Amino acid sequence: MRGRAVLLGLVLLAILGFVFLRGPSPHIQIKAEVLASLGPVNITNTMVTSWIVVALLIVLVFLLTRRWELVPRGPQNFVEAVVEAFFNLASQMVGERLARRFLPVTATIFFFILFANWFSLAPVFNAIGLVKEVVPSEEGAAHEGKAFVMEKVDLGPLPIAFTLPSSPDRLQGEAIELNEPEAETKVEEKRAEGKLVGEFLPFLRSMNTDVNMPLALAVAASIAVEYWGISALGLGAYGRTFFNFGKLGRGLRSLRPMAIMEGAVDAFVGLLELVSHLVRLVSFTFRLFGNMFAGEVVILMFTFLVPLLLTLPFYGLELFVGIVQAFIFAALTLVFGLGAVEHAAAGEHH
DSSP: OHHHHHHHHHHHHHHHHHHHOOOOOOOOOSHHHEEEETTTEEEEEHHHHHHHHHHHHHHHHHHSSSOOOSSTTTHHHHHHHHHHHHHHHHHOOOOOOHHHHHHHHHHHHHHHHHHHHHHHSSSSTTTSEEEOOOOTTTTTTSSSSSSEEEEEETTTTEEEOOOOOBTBBBBBBOOTTTTSSHHHHHHHHHHHHOOOEEEEEEOOOOGGGSSSHHHHHHHHHHHHHHHHHHHHHHHHHHHHHTOHHHHHHHHHHHHHHHHHHHHHHHHHHHHHHHHHHHHHHHHHHHEEEEEHHHHHHHHHHHHHHOSTTTTTHHHHHHHHHHHHHHHHHHHHHHHHHHHHHHHHHHHHHH
């Protein structure tokens, strides 16, 4: 009996959200929204999020480690346990000696991505922001994107705009597709009714849904990997991993067919190795970007469709995906670093 009552309550909750709490269908775009411009530099919402993430991490680390003691307890015990768990996992993958060497970079990448992914699940993301009013008379104003029809109120000196939730006679908030032929007329009608018609620019958006952030992390990880390889073998010897034309040159000078063939194979393998290192940037970038952008789209759509209840499982899924993507990025950095150092050691032995 109790189980049926709970199930009935959950169904009623979902129906309540579907009928009374739906907003306008979200406008989804890959490009980050620009909030302001400082000369040639555009300040996007993903940039703002990244600054907040860095600031919160600095404050969090300071608060957790300001009373460092020889015998850990409280917050210090928690921090040491987390770092030690990551170190033990890295040691199983690359060995204790290399784990100590790789830990600063890989642990920073892991915790930075993890905190950013989980922080982006806060309810303020994609919900509060600026409104860029659509003015139909402006050339090109009604050609792309989506404009929301909002109510306007003045809270003291601060103007506030908000979308009305759905109701039984209107099962979603109002929005106007700006690429429609009649978009300009619809905008004028709503403005005449005293409504605010504008594009929504959220203050905060997950920084990993902007391809620039995963790309920056991929570049940083690749630089660390190449540094580990160069420091293990030296710049010249490590460079010959990619540009190995020595045997080919000797074969051409001696005019020996077998030496030329072997040299050509070595040169081709080196160039393939160079391509594989460049491809890592692409795989690093789009693996993280694709998963986080897809997760954001899923949460946005289910928040629009069924604001209560059914969105919660997807938040749980994104918690899991957030830690998995952080671990994959850090683990691949470890593996590639191990490959660079082992390749250097093999070359030195050869």
